[in-house]
Amino acid sequence: MPSRPKQSAPIEPAAEPGLTHHALLPAGLNDGLPPDAEHEAAIVERLIRGFAGYGYERVKPPLVEFEETLLGGAGAGMANRTFRLMDPVSRRMMGVRADMTLQIARIAATRLVNVPRPLRLSYAGDVLRVAGSQLSPERQFMQVGAELIGSAAVTADAEIIVMAAESLRALGVANLSVDLNAPSLATALIAELGFDRNQTKRLRVALDRKDAAAVAELTASRGGAQFAALMAATGSAARGRAAIAALDLPASAGALRDRLVSVVDLLGRAAPDLALTIDPIENRGFEYHTGVSFSIFSRGVRGELGRGGRYAAGEAGEPATGFTLYMDTMLRALPAASTGRRVYLPAGTPAADGQRLRAEGWSTVAALESADNRAADDHAAEARRLRCSHVWRDGAARLVEEKST
Amino acid sequence: MAANDALVLALPKGRILDEVMPLVRRAGIVPEAAFDDPDARQLSFRTNHRDVTIVRVRSFDVGTFVAFGAAHLAIAGNDVLMEFATPEIYSPLDLEVGHCRLAVAEPAEMVANDDPTRWSHLRIATKYPQITRRHFAARGVQAECIKLNGALELAPRLGLCRRIVDLVQTGRTLKENGLVEIERIADITARLAVNRAALKTRPDEIGAWIERFREAAHAA
Incomplete structure (x- = not known):
């Protein structure tokens, strides 16, 4: 083969051996450090406990699965975001999970197939994606979620949304709002109106942009009134509900709309103070959802905190709904981590004192060498050096004063 | 807040x-x-x-x-x-x-002998590498984009590449540089x-x- 200078690759510094700084990690991967790593783990724990309070039991699928099971059926939407590797044992392709929901669905459809429905499961774990985006560059991040499998009831949709909102509020997420969607509604309407492929593509683009004028032009011959009403319904739920409730829609799109309206009504009763918006035409970012879906936002925070909605679980297509919270965005929406109460124990502090403090919820930081055991003044300095808020002196934890400089 | x-x-x-x-x-x-x-x-x-x-x-x-x-x-x-x-x-x-348009242009002397159906790979100077790549990928052509921030019309003349994708309002700048618009990607x-x-x-x-x-x- 004639050699040709390689042209297409972006110019990057050559990776000469020994020249890569040993702190450099691949793009989108991070070390979690104190106090953030602890903070994240504590939040995950509280979320899972909150879900348990609603009767959701935790499951733990593996990090890697066979490609066919991970990406089969509804998982196809995740195919181009999934890392693959070869299994030297079975000589089959495996995928690293890029999302956990469909793993939970697989567990429900197989190993838990005999457990009576509805089945309530929760999970937390890291996912890996082949590429980050400009907005969320993380390729590895933690997902925490819950799935309600085996019920098609509209009360199941409401339960999931109420639980998601309640857990986030309990964590202190401010200005929470939930956007309700029906990603397949516009698709169903377009199909029933019989647009050709080219028209469908153009209409889809206009709908995604929320370009009302372009939508009106493309739907002038059919469906104009319906699409205009769906577009106008975007916004606060109280207003949007009225706009779409009375709308004359063909059968399958109408059923989806009825469902959306019922969920709005149920939420209005179950969580009357939750800020609710609806957007019946939103379609982007829902990889496998089919029915009523939702995104969770916090005002002033970039991107959404989580997504969820209806999907068909497993090969049998069992009715299911659930949601996933993205810990990378969540941490941006939550109050910053605090280091908590750390007390410095000078050498010679009785073991019982340390035990009692730990039982009271303190973190104790013990001096390790007797050389550390200097005068009282130096204990304070040592406590400060080890980032302790308090020092143990005369049988009490005393606040370490900030060094005046 | x-x-x-x-x-x-x-x-x-x-x-x-x-x-x-x-x-x-x-x-x-x-x-x-x-x-x-x-x-x-x-x-x-x-x-x-x-x-x-x-x-x-x-x-x-x-x-x-x-x-x-x-x-x-x-x-x-x-x-x-x-x-x-x-x-x-x-x-x-x-x-x-x-109002203007996003278009593909090439030197006037190339136009007569250029057969777009034979393209498999193009090198293109543009401010819009994503749009350009997507546009050509949709018809089975890989576009290798050279990202420039201005003075695109110079690129073909100086041998950087032969084709450019750029905004065209009246077409005058193209003409002054011996370029011809051969394809419109989008109205802007x-x-x-x-x-x-x-x-x-x-x-x-x-x-x-x-x-x-x-x-x-x-x-x-």
């Missing part, structure tokens, strides 16, 4: 700004005097609305600001919005100003752009501004 409460409108510097400003004023937003002072070095401007701030940035940066939610509303050409192609931006309104106009999370979390406020811009655009 106060910083989040003001709405930020990002406007692009340059050609499009002159065409857009009458519309912004018709929509009822009047920037402070420094906005029209060519010597002012200010980047952010107060307006007659206490809760609306204007920032003036380079046209591509408008896309970045609104995609990240640093600006809630923006005016940008759909060339910029297409290049970003992110679900974080809605563009609900065509403002029908700043200025659009009102809205950040997704902003529309979801402040639907009434942002919805009202979209309506005011709609009326202003139609009144033209």
Whole structure:
């Protein structure tokens, strides 16, 4: 083969051996450090406990699965975001999970197939994606979620949304709002109106942009009134509900709309103070959802905190709904981590004192060498050096004063 | 919270700004005097609305600001919005100003013997690598893009590559450089752009501004 200078690759510094700084990690991967790593783990724990309070039991699928099971059926939407590797044992392709929901669905459809429905499961774990985006560059991040499998009831949709909102509020997420969607509604309407492929593509683009004028032009011959009403319904739920409730829609799109309206009504009763918006035409970012879906936002925070909605679980297509919270965005929406109460124990502090403090919820930081055991003044300095808020002196934890400089 | 409460409108510097400003004023937003002072070095401007701030940035940066939610509303050409192609931006309104087109051009002497059906790989100089790559990939051609920020018409003459993808308004610059437009990728106009999370979390406020811009655009 004639050699040709390689042209297409972006110019990057050559990776000469020994020249890569040993702190450099691949793009989108991070070390979690104190106090953030602890903070994240504590939040995950509280979320899972909150879900348990609603009767959701935790499951733990593996990090890697066979490609066919991970990406089969509804998982196809995740195919181009999934890392693959070869299994030297079975000589089959495996995928690293890029999302956990469909793993939970697989567990429900197989190993838990005999457990009576509805089945309530929760999970937390890291996912890996082949590429980050400009907005969320993380390729590895933690997902925490819950799935309600085996019920098609509209009360199941409401339960999931109420639980998601309640857990986030309990964590202190401010200005929470939930956007309700029906990603397949516009698709169903377009199909029933019989647009050709080219028209469908153009209409889809206009709908995604929320370009009302372009939508009106493309739907002038059919469906104009319906699409205009769906577009106008975007916004606060109280207003949007009225706009779409009375709308004359063909059968399958109408059923989806009825469902959306019922969920709005149920939420209005179950969580009357939750800020609710609806957007019946939103379609982007829902990889496998089919029915009523939702995104969770916090005002002033970039991107959404989580997504969820209806999907068909497993090969049998069992009715299911659930949601996933993205810990990378969540941490941006939550109050910053605090280091908590750390007390410095000078050498010679009785073991019982340390035990009692730990039982009271303190973190104790013990001096390790007797050389550390200097005068009282130096204990304070040592406590400060080890980032302790308090020092143990005369049988009490005393606040370490900030060094005046 | 106060910083989040003001709405930020990002406007692009340059050609499009002159065409857009009458519309912004018709929509009822009047920037402070420094906005029209060519010597002012200010980047952010107060307006007659206490809760609306204007920032003036380079046209591509408008896309970045609104995609990240640093600006809630923006005016940008759909060339910029297409290049970003992110679900974080809605563009609900065509403002029908700043008309031009995004086109492929090549040297006039190449046109007679060029058969686009034989292309498998092209090298193209452009400000729009994403749009260009997508456009050619859709017809089975890989486009290797050389990203330039200006003076694209020079590229073919100096042998950097033979074809360019650029904005064309009258076609005069192309002609002066011996280039011919061979294909139109898209028609370009200025659009009102809205950040997704902003529309979801402040639907009434942002919805009202979209309506005011709609009326202003139609009144033209």
